[in-house]
Structures are given as C-alpha cells and as structure tokens.
Amino acid sequence: MRMTALAGGVGAAKFLGGLVRAMDPGDITIIGNTGDDAEFYGLHVSPDLDIVIYTLAGIVDELTGWGIARDTNRALEQTQRLGAEGWFRLGDADIGTHLLRTEWLRDGVLLSEVTDRIRRRLGVRATVIPMSDEQVRTKLVNTNGEILDFQEYFVHRQHADEIEAVVFAGAAFSTPAPGVLEAIREADRIIICPSNPVISIGPILAVPGIREALSTRREVVFGISPIVQGAALKGPADKLLPVIEVEVSAYGVANHYLDVCANFVLDYRDAPDAKKIEELGVQAIQLDTVMETPEVAERLAKEILSA
Amino acid sequence: MRMTALAGGVGAAKFLGGLVRAMDPGDITIIGNTGDDAEFYGLHVSPDLDIVIYTLAGIVDELTGWGIARDTNRALEQTQRLGAEGWFRLGDADIGTHLLRTEWLRDGVLLSEVTDRIRRRLGVRATVIPMSDEQVRTKLVNTNGEILDFQEYFVHRQHADEIEAVVFAGAAFSTPAPGVLEAIREADRIIICPSNPVISIGPILAVPGIREALSTRREVVFGISPIVQGAALKGPADKLLPVIEVEVSAYGVANHYLDVCANFVLDYRDAPDAKKIEELGVQAIQLDTVMETPEVAERLAKEILSA
Numbered sequence: 343m344r345m346t347a348l349a350g351g352v353g354a355a356k357f358l359g360g361l362v363r364a365m366d367p368g369d370i371t372i373i374g375n376t377g378d379d380a381e382f383y384g385l386h387v388s389p390d391l392d393i394v395i396y397t398l399a400g401i402v403d404e405l406t407g408w409g410i411a412r413d414t415n416r417a418l419e420q421t422q423r424l425g426a427e428g429w430f431r432l433g434d435a436d437i438g439t440h441l442l443r444t445e446w447l448r449d450g451v452l453l454s455e456v457t458d459r460i461r462r463r464l465g466v467r468a469t470v471i472p473m474s475d476e477q478v479r480t481k482l483v484n485t486n487g488e489i490l491d492f493q494e495y496f497v498h499r500q501h502a503d504e505i506e507a508v509v510f511a512g513a514a515f516s517t518p519a520p521g522v523l524e525a526i527r528e529a530d531r532i533i534i535c536p537s538n539p540v541i542s543i544g545p546i547l548a549v550p551g552i553r554e555a556l557s558t559r560r561e562v563v564f565g566i567s568p569i570v571q572g573a574a575l576k577g578p579a580d581k582l583l584p585v586i587e588v589e590v591s592a593y594g595v596a597n598h599y600l601d602v603c604a605n606f607v608l609d610y611r612d613a614p615d616a617k618k619i620e621e622l623g624v625q626a627i628q629l630d631t632v633m634e635t636p637e638v639a640e641r642l643a644k645e646i647l648s649a
Numbered sequence: 650m651r652m653t654a655l656a657g658g659v660g661a662a663k664f665l666g667g668l669v670r671a672m673d674p675g676d677i678t679i680i681g682n683t684g685d686d687a688e689f690y691g692l693h694v695s696p697d698l699d700i701v702i703y704t705l706a707g708i709v710d711e712l713t714g715w716g717i718a719r720d721t722n723r724a725l726e727q728t729q730r731l732g733a734e735g736w737f738r739l740g741d742a743d744i745g746t747h748l749l750r751t752e753w754l755r756d757g758v759l760l761s762e763v764t765d766r767i768r769r770r771l772g773v774r775a776t777v778i779p780m781s782d783e784q785v786r787t788k789l790v791n792t793n794g795e796i797l798d799f800q801e802y803f804v805h806r807q808h809a810d811e812i813e814a815v816v817f818a819g820a821a822f823s824t825p826a827p828g829v830l831e832a833i834r835e836a837d838r839i840i841i842c843p844s845n846p847v848i849s850i851g852p853i854l855a856v857p858g859i860r861e862a863l864s865t866r867r868e869v870v871f872g873i874s875p876i877v878q879g880a881a882l883k884g885p886a887d888k889l890l891p892v893i894e895v896e897v898s899a900y901g902v903a904n905h906y907l908d909v910c911a912n913f914v915l916d917y918r919d920a921p922d923a924k925k926i927e928e929l930g931v932q933a934i935q936l937d938t939v940m941e942t943p944e945v946a947e948r949l950a951k952e953i954l955s956a
Contacts, residue, residue: 383748384691384755414721420745424770426752434741437748438727441690445733448691463731 343647346371346529350542351378351390352407353568353576354535355397358468360639361533362398364647367467371525373552375537376453376472377480377510377545378492382430383421385440386447389493390542391457391472392439399464403433407576410435429498454519471525473546476516480541483507492541501578505585508540513548518555526555529562533646534603536566536631538574539595540582547602556602564646565603567592570632571611593618600624607631607646650954653678653836657849658685658697659714660875660883661842662704665775667946668840669705671954674774678832680859682844683760683779684787684817684852685799689737690728692747693754696800697849698764698779699746706771710740717742736805761826778832780853783823787848790814799848808885812892815847820855825862833862836869840953841910843873843938845881846902847889854909863909871953872910874899877939878918900925907931914938914953932956 345365347358349372358372375390389408396402396410403409413433422428432440439460446456452475461470480492484503495501526532537543547553556563569592574580580590588598592608593615599606606624608615609631616626627649633639652672654665656679668677682697696715703709703717710716720740729735739747746767753763759782768777787799791810802808833839844850854860863870876899881887887897895905899915900922906913913931915922916938923933934956940946 383752385748410727414723414741416721416741417724417745417748420717420742421749424746424749424767426749434721434723434744435727437741437744438724439731441692441724441744442728442731442733445690460731 343530344369344371344528345531345533346373346525347533347535348373348537348543348546349390349394349535350375350537351393354390354537354542355393355402355407356633356639357533357535357566357643358394359397359636360633360641360643362468363636363640364643367398370468371521371529372468372470373522373525373546374457374470374472375542375545376474377478377513377541378496379477379479380491380493382432382440384444385432385437386444387432387440388443388453388457388472391470392436395457395461395464395466395470398461398466398468398470401464409433430493452519454521469521469525471521472519473522473552474516474549475519476512478513478516478545478549479511480545481509481511483509496578501581505582508544508582508585510545510548513545514550516549518549518551522549523551523555526552526559529559531647532556532559532563534563534565534599536568536575538568538577538579538582539588539598540579540586544586553602560602560604563599563603564605564607564627564649565596565599566607566631566642566646567595567609567612569595570609575632591615596624596626597622605649607642607649650837651676651678651835652838652840653680653832654840654842655680655844655850655853656697656701656842657682657844658700661697661844661849662700662709662714663940663946664840664842664873664950665701666704666943667940667948667950669775670943670947671950674705677775678828678836679775679777680829680832680853681764681777681779682849682852683781684785684848685803686784686786687798687800689739689747691751692739692744693751694739694747695750695760695764695779698777699743702764702768702771702773702777705768705773705775705777708771716740737800759826761828776828776832778828779826780829780859781823781856782826783819785820785823785852785856786818787852788816788818790816803885808888812889815851815889815892817852817855820852821857823856825856825858829856830858830862833859833866836866838954839863839866839870841870841872841906843875843882845875845884845886845889846895846905847886847893851893860909867909867911870910871912871914871934871956872903872906873914873938873953874902874916874919876902877916882939898922903931903933904929912956914949914956
C-alpha cells in the first residue's frame with residue numbers, strides 16, 4: 343500500500359511515528375508544511391519538516407516535540423551574551439542542520455532536494471517533500487491590524503494575540519514541489535494528519551493544485567481530527583478555527599475538509615459528532631486519537647490502515 | 650601612556666595578554682588583521698579579531714589559542730553527519746559570535762562597530778579595531794599556480810604547500826577603519842606584535858595609509874621578532890618570509906620593518922643579530938620573547954614599556 347500523508351509539526355510527527363511502525367516506511371510519502379519556515383540569523387529554518395524528520399530519525403527531543411534530543415544551546419547563549427534577543431530557541435546540533443540547509447539553498451539546491459538529502463542522511467526511509475520549493479510564509483493579522491510573522495506569533499508571543507486573519511504570503515504564486523502531485527495521484531491511501539487545519543494543513547492546501555488534486559482522490563483521503571472534546575490537543579487550533587469560520591469540533595474540521603476528504607477519524611470521546619459527520623456524506627471512524635504514547639500512535643495508524 | 654598595537658592571531662594575543670596586565674587596558678588600541686577573515690556556511694568569521702578578543706576576555710581555549718574554552722562542537726558534527734566536509738572547526742559558542750556578527754554586517758553595521766560591540770559585551774577594555782571595514786582577503790599562490798584562500802592554505806592544507814606569492818586581494822582599494830590612523834598618530838608608543846610579518850602584519854601594512862602613518866611615527870614604533878633562532882615560534886612564518894625575500898631571522902624582520910620601526914625587540918638567544926640590527930639604525934632590545942607563560946608575556950610587556 344502506497345501511503346501519502348499531509349503533515350504539520352508535532353501532532354503530525356506523533357502520528358507518523360506510529361505509521362512507520364504500522365507499515366513499510368519506504369511506502370510512505372509525507373508532504374510537509376513550509377508556511378512556518380523562517381530565517382533566523384540568516385539561517386533557513388524549516389520547523390515542521392525538521393520535526394517530522396527528527397521524529398522519524400528517532401533523534402527528536404521528546405520533551406518538546408521539536409529540536410534534537412540532549413542538544414546544547416551554546417550558540418544562542420553566546421548571541422545573547424553579545425546582546426541579541428533570545429526568544430527563538432535553536433539547539434547547537436539543530437543549527438548544524440540549518441547551516442547546511444542554508445548553504446545548499448544558497449548554492450541553488452531546491453528545498454525539496456535539500457530535504458531529501460537531510461532525511462536520507464538521518465536514515466529516514468519515508469520520503470519527505472516540502473509542499474513547495476517556492477517561499478510561502480504564513481502571516482497572522484491581529485486585531486490591532488499588525489501583521490505578524492508566524493514564529494513571532496507562535497513562539498515569541500506564545501500565540502496569545504487575538505487573530506483576525508491568516509494569510510499565506512506567496513502561496514498564490516507557488517507550485518507544488520516535485521513529487522507532491524504524483525504522491526497524491528498515485529497513493530492508495532492519503533492521510534491528513536491531526537495537525538492544525540489553519541496554520542499547518544492550511545498552507546499546504548493553499549498551494550495551487552494540491553487541494554484540486556486531493557479532491558479528485560477524496561474517496562481515499564482520511565482526515566484525523568486535531569480537535570478532541572472541543573479543544574486542540576496542542577497549539578492554538580481552537581483559537582484559529584473560528585478565524586476561518588470553522589466550528590471548533592471534530593465535525594467542524596470534517597466539514598472544513600469536505601471537498602478533499604471522504605473519511606474522517608474522530609476521537610471516540612466525540613461520539614456525538616460522528617452522526618453529524620456521516621450526514622455530510624463522510625465516513626466517520628471513531629478511534630482513540632490522543633497519542634500519549636508511541637503505542638497509541640501505532641495502534642491508531644494500524645486501525646486507520648485497516649479501516 | 651597611550652599604546653597602539655598591530656596584531657595578528659595567537660602570537661599577538663599572547664603578548665597582548667601580558668600587555669593588559671602591564672598597563673591600563675583602557676589606554677590600549679589594537680589594530681587587528683582581517684586578511685584571514687572568511688565565510689563558512691555564510692557566517693562571517695574573523696579569526697584574528699576573535700583570538701585577540703577571546704584572549705583578552707579570558708575565555709579563549711588555551712590549548713589551541715583560538716576558539717572558546719570548553720566549547721562543544723555539535724553544530725559542525727551535525728553538518729558532517731549530513732554530509733558536509735569537516736576541515737574547518739568552529740565551536741558552538743563561537744558560532745554564536747559569528748551568527749550575530751554576520752547578522753549585524755547584513756544589517757549594514759560596519760565590521761569596526763561590530764567588533765567594538767563584541768569586545769565591549771565580553772568585557773574587554775582595550776579597544777580593538779579591524780585594519781579596515783572593507784574586505785581584504787589574503788590569498789596564497791602555490792608552486793602549481795593554484796590560488797588558495799587563506800583558511801584553505803592554513804587550516805585545510807596545514808600550510809604544507811610551497812608558496813610562490815602572497816596577495817592581499819582588495820587591499821589596494823581598502824581604507825583604514827575609523828580610528829586606525831588616529832590610533833597610530835596619537836599613540837605614545839606603537840607595538841608590532843610578534844605575529845607573522847607576511848600574513849598577519851602584512852595585510853595590515855597593505856591597507857593604503859597605514860604603512861605611511863607608521864613611518865611618520867617610526868621613532869616610537871617597537872617591533873617584536875616572531876623569529877627566534879631562525880625559526881617561527883608558531884605557524885609558517887619561516888616558510889613564508891623567503892617568499893617575500895626576507896631572511897628568516899630577527900635581523901631579517903627588523904630590516905623588513907625598517908621604514909616603520911626604529912626599535913626592535915629580539916630574543917636574547919639571538920644576540921648576534923642585535924649588532925646587525927643596530928647597524929640598520931634600529932635600536933635592538935634583547936629580551937626573553939618566548940612567552941611560555943602569561944608571566945613571561947607580562948614581563949616582556951613591562952620591559953618593552955620601560956625600554
């Protein structure tokens with residue numbers, strides 16, 4: 343079975359960690375979000391791609407869900423000693439990844455090729471493709487009319503701003519990276535990981551061609567709800583869904599994905615949503631989606647595979 | 650007494666470490682070599698400036714003479730894990746310095762201002778000025794006609810190449826950084842540190858205006874021989890002096906500095922050279938110049954101050 347997955351960061355990576363235990367990782371293609379990519383000190387940082395790759399490589403910092411386990415923080419401590427701001431954290435080994443990625447990009451290597459090199463070198467057998475080789479930047483407009491870069495909103499301000507609009511700058515002019523549309527067309531099954539529909543899956547669907555390609559495959563697309571009992575398991579999805587006028591519920595997300603997704607996995611704790619989802623013409627699958635351990639993630643993946 | 654010193658890397662830093670113990674560091678201005686500056690992974694590295702600053706800040710790695718004491722090496726280990734070459738070593742905390750320097754330069758801050766910020770933040774009271782804010786790059790032509798970047802020659806190839814010519818690319822069009830000529834004009838005493846005359850002091854003297862300014866002050870200029878008993882204490886000075894047709898001896902260096910330096914400190918082990926140096930019309934001062942301990946460096950500085 344060839345599997346394609348649309349993925350954001352930590353939530354997606356947890357599920358994918360289960361998926362690679364449930365099937366041959368060589369048959370998995372992961373399409374990653376680059377809307378939260380950013381430059382720090384001139385380094386090109388791809389947080390979601392790295393979270394997925396580090397997780398599948400078994401080197402992720404499990405406490406935070408991002409960065410490299412047992413990494414040190416000397417480089418940024420030194421910049422702070424020299425007077426720099428310190429709100430964005432990058433471990434030393436992680437900086438090594440960014441140094442090389444940035445050098446390769448500067449040399450004209452496409453982000454998709456850079457990403458492939460990194461995942462191969464780290465021994466990740468699943469294919470990981472950024473949604474686009476072109477720059478797409480998620481920006482958030484707060485209720486003061488300020489336009490915030492994603493990391494400014496998410497990390498520096500700890501997603502405390504009240505948000506009025508979300509914009510994927512550059513998306514309209516971007517194209518899917520090589521392999522993205524093929525992976526959607528040729529997959530036996532496609533999974534939309536339990537990531538933030540607004541700022542993790544949203545940027546991927548905003549790349550012209552991806553949403554359309556998914557909609558032609560919607561019968562084999564399985565969405566997984568990132569909302570359980572009316573709240574996001576992680577991050578600000580519950581604050582951002584209303585911004586795009588989506589109800590903060592499994593039903594709301596299933597409805598939001600209606601054009602691209604004919605099967606929707608919701609948590610068994612949200613049983614009442616299942617009926618409403620079925621009424622949309624979407625198969626509702628009730629499972630334990632709260633991945634507190636890798637075993638839960640693996641079981642969830644296996645159950646979706648056999649659904 | 651206002652003191653100005655021309656400095657390369659490790660040899661100079663050892664002496665300067667003694668000088669700041671022998672007088673008020675606030676009265677010292679150090680003019681540093683930037684001919685061996687380089688870009689690694691897009692980071693602007695200023696090895697000689699950093700060696701001097703780290704040494705005076707008391708954080709230098711005393712085993713190597715460069716880098717930060719007890720630094721880790723995770724970032725570059727990660728780049729190697731991802732397939733990069735590993736010949737140039739940069740510690741993690743050291744990378745922090747380069748990240749911020751590079752960001753400041755990208756923002757349009759001059760290298761002289763960047764250097765001043767770094768030395769102040771690290772608590773270095775002596776003023777440290779790069780020879781120029783413009784790019785000067787030391788290149789070495791080997792006997793195969795290859796043009797080598799300085800760090801390629803010095804670090805990667807361990808200065809094993811036979812060299813035919815040394816070029817300071819960009820020097821002819823460079824200007825002294827703000828404060829350099831003033832520091833030469835207004836100093837009560839000027840010291841040419843025991844650095845490589847070819848590739849450490851050479852680039853400084855190649856910046857138009859500096860050699861001329863020094864020559865008008867030559868009566869107060871004190872050179873210190875980096876050659877003891879016909880050999881360089883450190884580095885390839887003994888291999889490079891013949892390239893510029895300078896005899897590998899204290900006398901040879903004194904003669905090389907003849908137009909800019911009326912006083913020359915040579916090691917007492919080279920007593921026979923003293924007479925020849927005096928015959929040049931240069932005051933020869935015989936001292937212990939082999940700075941095996943900070944105490945020797947301090948005594949050397951004190952003796953030069955009282956000479």
